[in-house]
Amino acid sequence: MRRRSISIATALAVVLSSAALVAGVAGPAAADSAKILPVKSVGDIVVDGVHRRVYVSDPTSGKIVVTDYAGTVKATLTGLSGVSGLALSADSGQLYAASKTGKRIVSVETGTYTQTASYPVGAAPEALEVVDGRIWFAHGTDFGSLDLSGAAPVVHLAQRGDVDFSGAFGMFLASDPAVPGVLVAGNGGELAVYDVTADGATLRVKGDMDTAVKQLDLTPDGTQVLTSWGDPEFGYGIGAYSTTDLAEQDEYAINAYPNAVRVAPDGSIAGGSDSTYDPDVHIYRPGNLKPLREYDFPATDPQYNADTLVSGALAWAPDSSRVFAVSVSGLGTYVLRALTDPTKELPTLKVAAPAKSDRAKKLTVTGRLTSKTSLPAGTTLRVTRTDIETPNGRALPSVKTKADGTFSFTNTPPVGGRVTYKVFYAGDATHAPVSGADAVEVSRRATALTLTNNGKLYAYGKDVTFTAHLGATYKNRTVSLYADPFGTDKPKRLLKTARVNSHGNLSATVDMTRDTNVTAVFAGDARYTSKTVKSTARAQARISTTVSKHYKTGKIGSTTYYYFHKNTDPVFTTTMNYYSGRKQRFQLEVYYQGSWYDSGSEYFALAGNGKSVVSLPAPGESGIRARVRSSYIDGASGDAVNSTTHGGWKYITFTN
Numbered sequence: 001m002r003r004r005s006i007s008i009a010t011a012l013a014v015v016l017s018s019a020a021l022v023a024g025v026a027g028p029a030a031a032d033s034a035k036i037l038p039v040k041s042v043g044d045i046v047v048d049g050v051h052r053r054v055y056v057s058d059p060t061s062g063k064i065v066v067t068d069y070a071g072t073v074k075a076t077l078t079g080l081s082g083v084s085g086l087a088l089s090a091d092s093g094q095l096y097a098a099s100k101t102g103k104r105i106v107s108v109e110t111g112t113y114t115q116t117a118s119y120p121v122g123a124a125p126e127a128l129e130v131v132d133g134r135i136w137f138a139h140g141t142d143f144g145s146l147d148l149s150g151a152a153p154v155v156h157l158a159q160r161g162d163v164d165f166s167g168a169f170g171m172f173l174a175s176d177p178a179v180p181g182v183l184v185a186g187n188g189g190e191l192a193v194y195d196v197t198a199d200g201a202t203l204r205v206k207g208d209m210d211t212a213v214k215q216l217d218l219t220p221d222g223t224q225v226l227t228s229w230g231d232p233e234f235g236y237g238i239g240a241y242s243t244t245d246l247a248e249q250d251e252y253a254i255n256a257y258p259n260a261v262r263v264a265p266d267g268s269i270a271g272g273s274d275s276t277y278d279p280d281v282h283i284y285r286p287g288n289l290k291p292l293r294e295y296d297f298p299a300t301d302p303q304y305n306a307d308t309l310v311s312g313a314l315a316w317a318p319d320s321s322r323v324f325a326v327s328v329s330g331l332g333t334y335v336l337r338a339l340t341d342p343t344k345e346l347p348t349l350k351v352a353a354p355a356k357s358d359r360a361k362k363l364t365v366t367g368r369l370t371s372k373t374s375l376p377a378g379t380t381l382r383v384t385r386t387d388i389e390t391p392n393g394r395a396l397p398s399v400k401t402k403a404d405g406t407f408s409f410t411n412t413p414p415v416g417g418r419v420t421y422k423v424f425y426a427g428d429a430t431h432a433p434v435s436g437a438d439a440v441e442v443s444r445r446a447t448a449l450t451l452t453n454n455g456k457l458y459a460y461g462k463d464v465t466f467t468a469h470l471g472a473t474y475k476n477r478t479v480s481l482y483a484d485p486f487g488t489d490k491p492k493r494l495l496k497t498a499r500v501n502s503h504g505n506l507s508a509t510v511d512m513t514r515d516t517n518v519t520a521v522f523a524g525d526a527r528y529t530s531k532t533v534k535s536t537a538r539a540q541a542r543i544s545t546t547v548s549k550h551y552k553t554g555k556i557g558s559t560t561y562y563y564f565h566k567n568t569d570p571v572f573t574t575t576m577n578y579y580s581g582r583k584q585r586f587q588l589e590v591y592y593q594g595s596w597y598d599s600g601s602e603y604f605a606l607a608g609n610g611k612s613v614v615s616l617p618a619p620g621e622s623g624i625r626a627r628v629r630s631s632y633i634d635g636a637s638g639d640a641v642n643s644t645t646h647g648g649w650k651y652i653t654f655t656n
Helices: 008-023
Strands: 003-005 031-037 045-048 053-058 063-069 075-076 083-088 096-100 105-107 114-120 128-131 134-139 142-147 154-156 172-174 182-187 190-199 199-207 217-219 222-226 237-242 248-253 255-265 269-276 281-284 293-295 309-316 320-327 333-341 350-351 363-370 380-386 394-401 406-413 417-425 434-442 450-452 462-470 477-485 493-499 503-510 518-523 532-540 544-548 550-555 558-567 571-576 583-592 595-605 611-613 626-631 650-655
Touching: 031 063, 031 595, 045 083, 045 134, 045 309, 045 320, 053 083, 063 083, 075 380, 083 128, 083 134, 096 128, 128 182, 134 172, 142 199, 172 217, 182 222, 190 222, 217 255, 237 255, 237 269, 255 462, 269 309, 281 320, 363 417, 363 434, 380 406, 394 406, 450 518, 450 532, 462 477, 462 518, 462 532, 477 503, 493 503, 503 518, 503 532, 544 626, 544 650, 571 583, 571 626, 583 611, 595 611
Parallel strands: 003 611, 255 309, 350 434, 558 650
Antiparallel strands: 031 333, 045 053, 053 063, 063 075, 083 096, 096 105, 105 114, 128 134, 134 142, 142 154, 172 182, 182 190, 190 199, 217 222, 222 237, 237 248, 255 269, 269 281, 281 293, 309 320, 320 333, 350 363, 363 406, 380 394, 380 417, 417 434, 450 462, 462 503, 477 493, 477 518, 518 532, 544 571, 550 558, 571 611, 583 595, 583 626, 626 650
């Protein structure tokens, strides 16, 4: 063990030279859902309404991820190099996937996710559409077909005719099961409508459209082609073109950059946009150019802006009950979002309760139900009240709206604390369900709670009993006691949670090895407020010092001294309860002409076992008397987990 030293001879010289000065000195709802997709990219998305499955292709990873309607992954289909476009057979029995790198179309049985066939097509297929049982696929700036109706597959390439689908824009296809024999194709500034049969595609009409289109679709009545970009000259939106002559018609307005469009079997339109600060998905009723409903994606990665819609990543459930969308975050995290009740207006239900109220006093709650399409007077709304005694809610009498959608009701809260009134509108055929809520702070009486021993000082290791006293309450008579020792290495811990006794008391014992904060907590009840009280009790350090190298002990007067030869170095071993970085203060005083004089002090670090050894060099002369002590000084000894504690003086004298 390393020894440190202080010189008595030096200290004595200081004392003798300044004795006069020293003597005079005195010494601080089926709700929308969102699930992260295990993909690195998104090529296409289709929905199987028969099996209630969603298929998302990942070209980068060469796989297709299959989820249920809630976004839970059910299967992953791998080994599909460069997979992009997806399409379902009319009965949803087969999924067709375009493997661009493999120059083939793969067929997967949807009941078992088993690959049933792989058809080489002699080109790199991308977008897919199924029309009358035949699979049509885009390749480069052209398109072709795969006919599986005969004994052997039949492939037709180069079906675009004299339409100049040129440039760097992607090739898009569109069809609708309700419009047999019709296929729409487009890329960049060209758009064309074809009549298709087993013999190939016959051009019906061609024309120009706005550039930078991200997706196409065909309306179920066969009268319009919709594009995911309006006329930039007049504003962004979903462009609309007549299938008869491709004349441009009124567009569906979007205030950001359109990048997707899909039409539901009932004609409802979902438009998507690449918009960080505006809604991402926009729902329209057929012919109504203003959105019926809009969805705005939140941020999956909070340190980035809101998620944005992946281009073309929209798909309807066949029953129009949901729109599925894939968003991407600033960190490249892909999320499958199921947007519910998209074809219904989303009303607004506002509820207003008083900010404060007295318990057992009648209060009035008001509100208003509004929607784009007015709801009739007398619309029924359900009401619940949630409070401390009914955390799951208690049903109150229903309330009906007035002609302007306003409503009001009165209630007398029987308990105090935070009371929440929630109002529900169930929805109807054209309006989605909605709810609103507001809370009122209902008064409670103050609680009397005390805790003993605050500010008291105890010897190291003493078992100290702390007693909490709880005054009058309504029902809750439970108190929790916690101990939080000073220092970062010991966490706050629960001592006891229990009902107080018949005198209102609850006690727990703490082994006082450190300064400790003890808290008593009452959680409150329906009529009395919660309360926490704290007692800070102090604990001394444990200190002992042993002396060695003396040749005897004996008394001078009534004081015991350790006797040393004048040329022997005294050694003092101090033991203290250890804490990381702790030091002891070693103090020396010298006796001169009947008085003790402070000869200085020094801090010495404790070893891991809590020991510190200090050696005093021998003075080399006899007749000198001195005393030493070791102390823990709160804050100055390297930490502040104990209260200042002084060890006992050790008296020494030197002889020949």
